[in-house]
Amino acid sequence: AQKVTQAQTEISVVEKEDVTLDCVYETRDTTYYLFWYKQPPSGELVFLIRRNSFDEQNEISGRYSWNFQKSTSSFNFTITASQVVDSAVYFCALSAWPGNQFYFGTGTSLTVIP
């Protein structure tokens, strides 16, 4: 069975602070994929990043970075120098080969206070 846990329901930070959103996953499959999506107040879900289970390299994209650790089954997301525009709900998701179904976590609501 596949499962994604985002234990942080809500986080509030002051602008320019760094913040890390946690994602822990469970799967027995050896080939799987992890995703992060952003849902801003406007409501649409926006794809941010995909990682596969064979690539544990961390990734940085501007102020965003992702830390994938198979040893702890975690795929955490860090926003550096947060901005008000980062306020959104962030979802972590898992899919396992050969299926196409995504298993979403319950989301973390991030509020960045100016």
Added chain:
Amino acid sequence: DAGVIQSPRHEVTEMGQEVTLRCKPISGHDYLFWYRQTMMRGLELLIYFNNNVPIDDSGMPEDRFSAKMPNASFSTLKIQPSEPRDSAVYFCASSFGRGGHNEQFFGPGTRLTVL
């Protein structure tokens, strides 16, 4: 290129009425997904199609819900009769390729309110 298109964006109806939600996936995508999002249950997968064929409908809550995909560019989700507990945001998403390695692209959603 156009993304996933959903209509209507908002729907308000009365209990017992039939509701039809529409989705146009991204051209060339062979997978289409219907999700429901509520505060209580989060994002739930209702059903998904591959090449217009339903693959898994285990998430469809009950017989009042039905979904069709008559061709590669159009899908509908129908609720008949609707109930207040069906109030939610319904998302359609599409992706390309088998195996779940490609991201799903989501439409803007349809906010359904059943009075």
